[in-house]
Each structure stands twice: as structure tokens, then as C-alpha cells.
Amino acid sequence: MNLNIVLFQPEIPQNTGNIARTCVLTNSKLHLIKPLGFSLDEKHLKRAGLDYWPYLDLEIHESYEDLRSKYPQGVFYLSTTHGNKYYDEVKFNSGDFIIFGRESSGLPQYIKDENYETCIRVPMLETSTRSLNLSNTVAVVAYEALRQNGFPNMK
16 A cells, blocks of 8 residues: 545545545555545545545544544644645655545544644645635645655556
């Protein structure tokens, strides 16, 4: 496994389906933190993930605290528009966890406060819009992490 991609309370099934496909093709594990804004049986989720679902390494967590207690030694980066470093300024390693927030509201402030030093961001123009699409952001950050590690076991 190359990376751990974590979606905190995802809301849009198509985004999660696209991210699942990215995880399969990058040998990364997908973690979903409840509550989910959709059913895992939803047709839009399945359609976006195409026929990659049987190959997905998926773990579902009841809460953020559940995830952290299960992986106490894990290195966690939080992708947020309020990150104090650009995503390419940190050194990612195989097995790191990268957490992405809800499409509508991002990550809760208490989680960002607890992890201030590992909050990262993708640079964007300052506008009245909020941020990049979640699945695009996951791909940008994941591929930087994989690039830093020589694209392990990828052709």
C-alpha cells in the first residue's frame, strides 16, 4: 500500500467514486469517516468507480477519533484551504495518511487546531469561490506524494 487517503464525512457519491478509482490505480487505501452523505450502494457512487470496486482496499470508521485510535503511530496530513504549508513542501512517506474534509465545509476547526503543523493546502487564486473539487484535490496531493516516493510499483 502506498498511501492512506481519508475522506472525512464525504457528501457527494460521485467524488467518492472517482477517489476510489484513484486509490485502486495508485495502490492506496481509502478510509471513509462516518456519517456518509450517501449509501455505499448508491448508483452514482458505483458508476463513478466503474468496475474498480472489487479491487478497492476500503475501511470505514465511525469517527475521526476511531481512525486515530486505530492508527496511533500514523503520520497524518490534513488537506485544508487554511493549511500553513503547500502540499509540495512536506515530505510524504509510504503509508502516510492524508485527510480531506467535507465538500461543503471542509474539516472541523478542532481537528485543524489539533494538527496545525501538518495542515497542507493546494494553492488557488483568492476568489469568492471555496476550493477545488474534492476528487481533483485528492489526485493532486496523492500524485505529489507518490512522485516524492518514486511512484512505487507504478508503471
